[in-house]
Amino acid sequence: DAQLKSMELTISNAEKYMGQFCTLFAAYTRKTAKLRDKADALAQQINEYANAEGPELRICLKNLSEDLAMVQDYRQAEVERLETRVVSPLKAYGNIVKTKRADLKRFSADRNREIKELQRLEKLRLKNPADRQSIAETNVQKASSSAIRSSRQLEETITDFQRQKLCDVKRIFMEFMMVEMLFHAKALEVYTHTFNNLETMDIDKDLESKSHICHGIRSTAQHYKDSKQGNARKSQSKDSMQAHIQSEEP
Numbered sequence: 001d002a003q004l005k006s007m008e009l010t011i012s013n014a015e016k017y018m019g020q021f022c023t024l025f026a027a028y029t030r031k032t033a034k035l036r037d038k039a040d041a042l043a044q045q046i047n048e049y050a051n052a053e054g055p056e057l058r059i060c061l062k063n064l065s066e067d068l069a070m071v072q073d074y075r076q077a078e079v080e081r082l083e084t085r086v087v088s089p090l091k092a093y094g095n096i097v098k099t100k101r102a103d104l105k106r107f108s109a110d111r112n113r114e115i116k117e118l119q120r121l122e123k124l125r126l127k128n129p130a131d132r133q134s135i136a137e138t139n140v141q142k143a144s145s146s147a148i149r150s151s152r153q154l155e156e157t158i159t160d161f162q163r164q165k166l167c168d169v170k171r172i173f174m175e176f177m178m179v180e181m182l183f184h185a186k187a188l189e190v191y192t193h194t195f196n197n198l199e200t201m202d203i204d205k206d207l208e209s210k211s212h213i214c215h216g217i218r219s220t221a222q223h224y225k226d227s228k229q230g231n232a233r234k235s236q237s238k239d240s241m242q243a244h245i246q247s248e249e250p
Helices: 002-050 055-127 129-137 139-199 203-248
Strands: none
Touching: 002 055, 002 139, 055 139, 055 203
């Protein structure tokens, strides 16, 4: 009947959408974990690159690397919370739906059986007017009460299921929002610190440092060149003196 179809639709919709949410949230969690891994690799690469730069940029990049790695620790906590507070409860809904569907099937079968018994007794009562009073007071009344009780139990079961579903949907999505807010609040705090560090980096100071290094290299090279030329002149002078002495000898 209409009531039974409505109850079946309630369970089917819960099974469909909770299953889809479970699949999507599980994929969301996996993607978040992969993003964490890529960000860890990026932090490591930035740290390696920092060692090849001047002191100003090196300090800023190392701070960036450390902050980025710190955010991934928060992202790991986000992944774990998503798994325990969002995905797991949605997974459990598969068993909840199966149980409620089995309850619905059992109550429906009991009610149908009792209604059929009621119909059979009613036919028997009509065929045997002499036994009308006794049948009406016993079997018919009993079957009618059982059918009403089964219908009430079925309705209560679905009402309880609907209430549980509403509470669970509310709780699961609130948990999801809380997990995301916690992560992004922490990430924003760290990234604000990182941004300010990068903004205050003194580019001219780094260029000056590079210039001093280059000047030092040129000075060393020039000193080496001058020293080499001086040694060459000394050697030539010594050879010239020896030649002069030899020419003066008798």
